[in-house]
Amino acid sequence: MPDQTTDNELTTPNALAGRRILLGVSASIAAYKAAPLTRLLVKAGAEVQVILTESAAAFVTPLTLGTLSKKPVLTGFLRDAAAGEWHNHVELGLWADALLIAPASANTIGHLANGLCPNLLCAVYLSARCPVFLAPAMDVDMFAHPAVTQNLARLRSFGNHVFDSPSGELASGLTGPGRMLEPEDIMAKLTRFFEGIGAK
Numbered sequence: 001m002p003d004q005t006t007d008n009e010l011t012t013p014n015a016l017a018g019r020r021i022l023l024g025v026s027a028s029i030a031a032y033k034a035a036p037l038t039r040l041l042v043k044a045g046a047e048v049q050v051i052l053t054e055s056a057a058a059f060v061t062p063l064t065l066g067t068l069s070k071k072p073v074l075t076g077f078l079r080d081a082a083a084g085e086w087h088n089h090v091e092l093g094l095w096a097d098a099l100l101i102a103p104a105s106a107n108t109i110g111h112l113a114n115g116l117c118p119n120l121l122c123a124v125y126l127s128a129r130c131p132v133f134l135a136p137a138m139d140v141d142m143f144a145h146p147a148v149t150q151n152l153a154r155l156r157s158f159g160n161h162v163f164d165s166p167s168g169e170l171a172s173g174l175t176g177p178g179r180m181l182e183p184e185d186i187m188a189k190l191t192r193f194f195e196g197i198g199a200k
Helices: 004-009 029-043 062-069 089-095 106-113 120-128 140-144 146-157 183-197
Strands: 020-025 046-050 079-080 098-104 132-136 167-169 174-177
Touching: 004 140, 020 029, 020 062, 020 089, 020 106, 020 132, 029 046, 029 062, 029 098, 029 183, 046 062, 046 089, 046 120, 089 120, 098 106, 098 183, 106 120, 106 146, 132 146, 132 183, 140 146, 140 174
Parallel strands: 020 046, 020 098, 098 132
Antiparallel strands: 167 174
């Protein structure tokens, strides 16, 4: 007998369907979670454009995320330097219904909190008019450092949505807060947000 629950879930309208999501991926061991997160966003009907910092490409490849998102991954300002073609951060910021940075490393958080834009992701953040969501990911002592705590508080004061970092075993072998929220939990939070603001 077919699983009726599964059939019903497939026909249930999703608040993320048709939403344009910029997924920023910064350099953290948690960057591998960007792959299942991208898959879940696309499965929910969202249009996903991934922006990968150059350092993050050491953790997860543009090929992987581009295949899952069905769009070329953006890694820098220039598309074709010889032809003078570039990725317009202003247009990207205006295009999106949401900017989700997952994982958000301590380095990226520091840049965003202080208005610095050494890469395309940070420039898009400064240009974005859409809601911004951050999923911090770093080791326990970095997460607890006063500089990071202040930067996160500052980002919240700007109106950004900063997800909690659950406790658990970290890549260093230490245990504590600093883990990136799981993709399924991020999806649930994004869905509730868009359900709250109504249909597009």
